[in-house]
Amino acid sequence: MYEETACFDPNSIAEGAVDGFSQSLPNSHNNNFEENMKLSAEQLSYHHHHRNNQNHHRQEDVTVAAMELELQNQLSFNMENCNNSTHLMQQVIQDPNQVLTFDQSNWDAGVHETGHDIDFSHHQDDQQHNGHQSININVSSSLSQSTPDLLNLLHLPRCTGSSLLPNSSISFANPNQNPLGFTAADSASVSSVLYDPLFHLNLPPQPPLFRDLFQSIPHGYSLPASGGGVNSLFGDERDSNGAVDPDGDGGQYDNRVLEFTREIACIGRGRGAGGKIKKHFATERQRREQLNDKFKALRSLVPNPTKTDRASVVGDAIEYIKELLRTVNELKLLVEKKRCGRERSKRHKTEDDAAGDVESCNIKPLGDPDQSYTGSLRSSWLQRKSKDTEVDVRIIDDEVTIKLIQRKKIDCLLFVSKVLDDLQLDLHHVAGGHIGDYYSFLFNTKIYEGSSVYAGAIASKVIEVMDRQYAAVPPTMKKQRRAKSANHAGCQKPEYRDYEWDPKDGNLSNKLCAVLKWEAEALSGHHHHHNNQNPHHQEDAVVAAIEIKFHNHQDQLLTNDQSNLNADVHRTLQELVLIPCFWDEKDTNRAANQDGDGGQFDDRVLDFTRDIACIGTRMEAGGKMKKPLATERQRREQLKDKYLGDVESCNMKPLGNSDQSSIEFLRSSCLQRKSKDTEVAVRIIDDEIHEGSSVYASSIANKLIETVVTRYAIAY
């Protein structure tokens, strides 16, 4: 009797079934289903009431599970009727056997095994409920004599395919209940189909029943009637069901079934905290640890992690992702530009050959991608921090603004200026100085045409330089000159004194002459500094320039020798009251013999040359080949000359209009205004404005001009 009547709404089942097994369920059974469904609903409510008394914990789960079971029964019934030979059916058929065996053995083991059968990801923990076991026991005991359908029911709690239902039937808590005399179809597809019917159970014929059922389900576990969390779950199930209709394979269902399981299990767990076993705790701890590890991994990816708490890790990650996206866009833009530029230059060549001057002039305005015809500006913004330095690089179009904050007292202006030269940035404005403990500078630069630097490169180079400076500054000044002759082969330190150039001496102009002369000579390449025997030329003496050559591979750790060398040199120079301001470090691994070719230039673009005030002597470090400083400078001069002098056309770009473009994550806008005697240029990147203020570039510019003009008028 049970078997036949305990069924849910046949219509819905049919629908769901049709979805899931379109082939399998003939329509002729619809009516049957309907009756069965009604009956099963009744059964459910009956059983539910029973359960209410006995196990409050699992009420909601029970109810749901009961419904599911009933549905399953119906379906299995139908399926059997249809002689469906899908794999699901086979599974169903197989499973009872499994169930039987499990039941007869130590059922604890059986439960575990079946639990493991289920192929979940990390949510498996939830399945190992005590209730799981209890269900099995009850079901098995009570159903063992019953028909194979009942055995199918047993199958519910475990099987591989039917992930969800078994789990939900975990909550099927009550051991003492008489098991529903359901036939359990219990295959994944079946179970997933069940959720469809459940929804449809809300149909008019059924509502009262189900409302009762639903209402009896306590707490947030609201079912379709009432809407809510489970609703969505159900909804998802349904949708996914619909989505996977055609293929009817168990795989897809499994996933979604899993989802649902997890949720149910969570709720079940929440309620049945008392019933947890220690094994649970272990897996939970594992999960927590895994989560922590993931947070740590995230933190390690981010460049400047400050705090360790989860919220700030996530916040940093968000910022970093935005920054990466900006950089990617910027780079893409640059690559595009380069490519177009190249093509254009190719075109130029061919055209020139063909047509001569007139043509070349005409080519330019046509396909020039460098001009932002699209009206969107390249914008990019980056921040980098190191131990003592902070760098903020902002790029709008071809103007780069670099803000630099650092702690220690070193002459950053000079070094940054060199970096800018290397990166082909034309310095327009500098402002800054000492404030509190820090030195803060703001550099406004323009990118020379043809260069394709990007924000990341600028920032990292500046930081690198600054850090090197810190490393270079020796902590103390020692009065004695130590000679490490091993390192300073050919150095002849004592000779420094001969060339000592003490700026404290009165004669500044002499010194100046000396310096300039040295420079001149360097440029002209007269310096040959391979003289080990006689490191002190007379010219050198006059110039008083120490040239200290040693090689230091960027990536290598300094060998002891070299680091001592460094320190010694520093100390010596300080003794002589010379300020390190020019220090050339060349990579020994690159053939030091090479002379000013493109390859070296690239390296130098990548390296930064540290500067130390160099006067004079050549030193051999480890007998390696040295490159004359002169040629080094010469080379640099040559390369600079390549750019035909001053690129800068003191221009205020004739923008005139405000180009406001929201580029990805930055508000960026750039604008210039002129009046008769005044010019104003305003650049905005993103957050330089107080929140809540909605000022925009042109308003700023206009206001400024207005103010200045008024002042001007007043003054005269």
Place this chain on the structure above:
Amino acid sequence: MEFLGSASGASFITRARRRPAYDDSKEFKSKNLNAERRRREKLSSRLLTLRSLMNKATIIEDAISYIEALQRDVKVLSDQLLEMESSSEEREKPRIDEINAAEEMKKNGIEEDVQVTKIDGKKIWMKIIFEKKRGRFTKLLEAMTYLGFEMTDTNVTTYKGAILLSACVERTYGGSLEVEETWELILQIIRGI
């Protein structure tokens, strides 16, 4: 969202219908637009739901893999850029619209100038105007450092081919400064670089 879509869609339709002249094409468009809009909104709301369903672990995992992917992209692109830069270097002559800085300066009546004033025993303030040329500023800084000057509170600005530099100058390692001397020195520097 769906409601909005349909509401505006409805209004659109009614609007369209009010003008019989454009009826045909407008109706087609509006129907299509409606359908399109609804479809799009359906998709976006579902994506939102999907995202809301993700649990903490998955979100973090996704974030990690996304960051790594982006980092790889950045690397690839920057390598590409470097390669392009190095390979095309010889070929490409930067087309530069040079404005001869000197001419500009003259045109605007700006002259090279050095002014030095004493602030107190140790500090002087200087103001230099000189013609702008690539790398010149760096050389100036180098020279200053050579000579043991340190610039605190520097300001540099550029206009029409000229650089204006104003700074407070001190001796790097202490000591007094003489105005005349310094002035001449700086003048020489400017001439020399």
